[in-house]
Amino acid sequence: MQARQxxxxxxxxxxxxxxxxxxxNPALLSFLAFAYLLVLIIVSLFPFIGQPIASLLMPVLSLGVLNGCRAIDQGRKVGPDVLFSGFKSNVQSLVTxxxxxxxxxxxVLVLTSLVDRGALLEAMTSGRMDEQTASSPNVLFSLLxxxxxxxxxMMAYWFAPLLAGWWGLTAPKAMFFSFHACLRNWRPFLAYALALMLFGALIPGLIVGVLGLISPTLATLVSVPLPLILIPVVFASFYCNARDVFDVPVNDVPKG
Structure with a gap:
């Protein structure tokens, strides 16, 4: 395991x-992407403990999605249950x-409280932000x-689930090597972020906007399937950059 530059x-x-x-395999990848999001949303709805549990489960489920991508890439057949395959691979490190x-x-949110007196922290924890708070210069600066x-x-987390799941690293090592890999490849990741903004938001929004001028109905018909394609494609692109930076193992993930 070595991060390429x-x-x-x-x-x-x-x-x-x-x-x-x-x-x-659009059916499987679409299922994995939306099932991942749905599970985390449902878990996070539980009062008090929902959000922390969802955060702990996120790397485990992420590994399941990556396992599905890896199986498709390597021509292996897997079913929808691959989403939960992360529970069979170094779960302790993944949860950590x-x-x-x-x-x-x-x-990070607590540190922003030094800038905006806790406005951003309150908005994030409550899920509500009024117009006056959103337009406040202090809040805008705290967002930056x-x-x-x-x-x-995010750099420390990006590759950590697959490093813990596929190579059996401990959580601190997985996050350290993830940060190192992202830092070493900051230029392609910057290009990747620009591609996501351009092809994932700006161009689709422009197309829907132009179609809306021609026919609102046509714009609606186009805008509905776009997220159904873009979201699983973005999930698949996470695997593609992991495959590019690391040698993806062919054998089953380590047990632990």
């Missing part, structure tokens, strides 16, 4: 390769990754601070 153009290719992977990510994310502080947290 990739050229910048590789970041542009990940979304396209994700679409190709999705096209090989989720716990560290949760604590780090909460710490949160983005800057959460970037290294």
């Amino acid at each position: 990739l050229p910048t153009p590789r970041g542009w290719a990940w979304l396209q390769e994700g679409f190709r992977l999705w096209w090989r 990754v989720g716990g560290i990510y949760l604590v780090a994310s909460l710490l 601070v949160a983005l800057a502080l959460s970037t290294p947290v």
